[in-house]
Structure formats: C-alpha cells, structure tokens
Amino acid sequence: MRSYKAKMVETISLPSREKREAILDEAGYNAFNIPAEHVYIDLLTDSGTGTMSDEQWAALFRGDESYAGSTSFAKLREAVEDVMGFPHVVPTHQGRGAENVLYGCLVDEGDIVLNNAHFDTTRAHVANQGADPVDCPIEGAKDPSVDGPFKGDFSVERAREIVADVGADAIPVVVLTITNNSTAGQPVSVENTREVADFAAEIDATFVVDACRFAENAYFVQQREAEFDGSSIADIVREQLSYADAVTMSGKKEALVNIGGFAAMHDAELFEAAKQRAILYEGFPTYGGMAGRDIEAMAVGLREAVEPPYVEERVQQVQELGEMLEAEGVPVYKPVGGHAVYLDAGQLFSQLPREQFPGQVLVCELYREGGVRAVELGSFAFPGANRLELVRLAVPRRTYSREHLEHVAETAGAVADRSEYVTGLEITGEPPVPELRHFSATLRPVTE
Ligand SMILES: *Cc1c(COP(=O)(O)O)cnc(C)c1O
Helix, strand or coil: CCCCCCCCCCCCCCHHHHHHHHHHHHCCCCHHCCCCCCCECCCCCCCCCCCCCCHHHHHHCCCCCCCCCHHHHHHHHHHHHHHHHCCEEECCCCCCHHHHHHHHHHHCCCEEECCCCCCCCHHHHHHHCCEEEEECCCCCCCCCCCCCCCCEEEHHHHHHHHHHHHCCCHCCEEEEEEEEHCCCCEECCCHHHHHHHHHHHHHCCCCCCEEHHHHHHHHHHHHHHHHCCCCCHHHHHHHHHHCCEEEEECCCCCCCCCEEEEEEECCCHHHHHHHHHHHHHHHCCCCCCEEEHHHHHHHHHHHHHCCCHHHHHHHHHHHHHHHHHHHCCEEEEECCCCCCEEEEHHHHHCCCHHHHHHEEEEEEEEHHHEEEEEEEECCCCCCCCCCHHHHEEEEECCCCCHHHHHHHHHHHHHHHHHHCCCEEEEEEEEECCHHHHHHCEEEECCCC
C-alpha cells in the first residue's frame, strides 16, 4: 500500500505501434534520441526524475535567493547535520559538482583512488585530476549467479594488495559508494563500512562516502544485517555515515529533488579548501550553483528520505518489479538492488553475438513493444570491456504505480516470448569519444 496519493498529474500516452516503429528508426535505434513525449514509461534513470512532495513544493516558495547568507542554505546545513551528521556543507549544482570540489582538494596527479566501484562521473573526476581510479569490489560482485546480502561491499583484501604494490602514500582517498550503482545497485553493510574506515585510517587516507542512495542502503542494512534488526532508518544512516570523513551527494537521487547536490565534511580545513574551489566552479558557498528555492526543497527532501514509509515502499517497489519480470520469464540480475532492475540480455538473446549489441536490441524491443525506455549497460555503453550484456530499468521515486510496472513486466514478457526472432544492430554513426558513444551513436538493424 502506498502512503501517498497524487495531487498533480502529468498526462502520458502510448504512441501507436506504427508510430513507435517510425520513432525508433528516426532515433537511430538509440533511446537517448527518443523525445520524451513519445515515451510511455520512462525507466532511463532514477536521477532527478522523481516526484516532489507537497511540502517540497511549498518549500520552493520559501526559497531565499540572497547571494550571500541565504536562509535556505541555513536550512540545508541543518538538515545535512541532522540526517547525515556533518557540520560543514558545500552546495553544488549536482553530484558531479561535489566530486569536482572535493576531489579537486584531495587528489593530485599520479595518485590512486580506491572505491568499491567508481560511478562514471566519479571515475571521470578522479581521472581529471590526473589520478588513477581503481575498483575494489568483493569477489562475485559482478556475477549474477552469486547470491549475497551485501554484494556492494568493498574488498579491503584487494585494497591491501594495491597498497603492497604502490605504497600507502600514493592513496590519498578511499571511497565507498552506497548503494553500489556500478554493481547493479547492491548494498554495503555497516560492518564493511567500519572495516573500510579502519583501513583508510591505517593508510592515513581521507574516507569519503558517495552517499547518493544512503537511505535505500540503510533499508537493506535494516533487513539484512543482524545488528540493525529493529533499528530505525534514520539511526542506521547516522551510524553508517559516522565513519566517513566526508560525503559527496547527488540531490537528484535521495534528496528527492530534480536538481542539486552537495559535499559535506567534518574537517574545518577541508571545508575552507572546498569552499574556495566551489567559488571557482559552482558559486558562492551559500548557494553553490543552485537557486535558493531548490536548496530549500532539497533540505526538505533529505529529511523525507529517511522516513520509513518512503524508503520501504521505494525499495519494495523495485523488488516487486523484479518479481513480476521473473514471473514473465525474463532473465533478471539477482539479487535485485535498490533503485533498478537489471535484465540479462546476453542470456535472453543468446543467439546474438556481442558485436550486434544484444543489450541495445533489448532496449529497442522494449520501446517497440510497449513504449518503455530503458538503458543499455553492456558492450554498447562500454566498448572493449568484457562484461555482462545488462539493460537497466531504473525506477523514478514516488512516480509510477503498480499498474505502470505491470505494463513494463508484460512488455518485457512479450519481448521474451519472441526472443528468437529479434534482429541484431550495427553502428552507423559514432562520436569521437568511445566512452560516451551510447549517448549519441546511431545504429540500424543488421541486414544479411
Ligand atoms: C548520480 C551519481 C553521481 C553523480 O551525480 P549527478 O547528480 O548525476 O552529477 C555520483 N555517484 C553516484 C553513485 C551516482 O549514482
């Protein structure tokens, strides 16, 4: 049962099959090129696509647009301290702005940054400092046949091997991403967080948590980590984040807003350095690239994120979508994470070679069949990497109903039923940067 009801609606419609075929062709078989008005259910991302509460909309009107000393900033600072436990906050235009500000202060050329798995923008900002981003996932983290309660954990064992190799001095920062977006949204335990904090202290590195999905992670901890059985989400969040020196946050995820972000920290000296860099790249440190009204809404959203009905329903809705898809005979990456269900297109279209992009074929078939938009995270998005042909169905927060997700499952089921008859794709146009090709490359069905 949902603990909210609609107060404002947005009309969506399913274009005719004929129209969907034409749109797909016009878009060069790339879902990023489909105009949103022609998408029925949009599961491209959970970033900035959620629904704000009436309290957040009311907060927008109270936004203080003062250049310096905005009262909206004071409310954000208080919310960050109450919810996450950090006294110093630097607002930024979104998560990657926080990464630029923080890693610009902490990381130098030639350094190595360790992370359970770097998210794309984190990796890019570490690399932009001239440093080397290295992942330390636990064994089996990327294997869908391995079950486990905390597959997002950081392998301290792997990290120690790297220290033995390069020396502790080369590693100024250790990052823990909760939940672990790059390994199918898998959670990280509090026990692992403590181990990583101890390890970071041992090598004298700053311990940063990428906290984008901190509340979803806390829900998994409550359900799966014996020590926290019966603890509140708010208490688990405070406990898990208490071990970090700093956090980076994308407000577009679990601050429940459409744009925004921040970095927060304990150390006053780091705060001063971050503010100076923020002035250069983001804006004066009491607005940091955001409108006062957006800061005000983010302060409210951060508090809502740890309210039990929100986070329970949020994660359970994603789990339900996973169950519905499985019931339709669609291969699902298991266990299902916090913000998205990942489908295994390599298994579904086992007759298609990697060069014909089975994941991208599934993305196109989901649109063709039911106007559903998903994103490919396989050989099309990551050229050269030997990885699973995954397709992500990310669920926007507080936005779709069970009926919408039933439509998604039925659509995927219909595609699965005719999986032997689908055609592969080939690239017809590519941008110069291969790492970014899935955003803009064009394709066409293979004709033999
Ligand atoms: C989205 C995200 C970011 C970057 O945030 P943006 O607001 O998109 O810039 C960083 N880390 C993780 C884990 C994310 O999911």
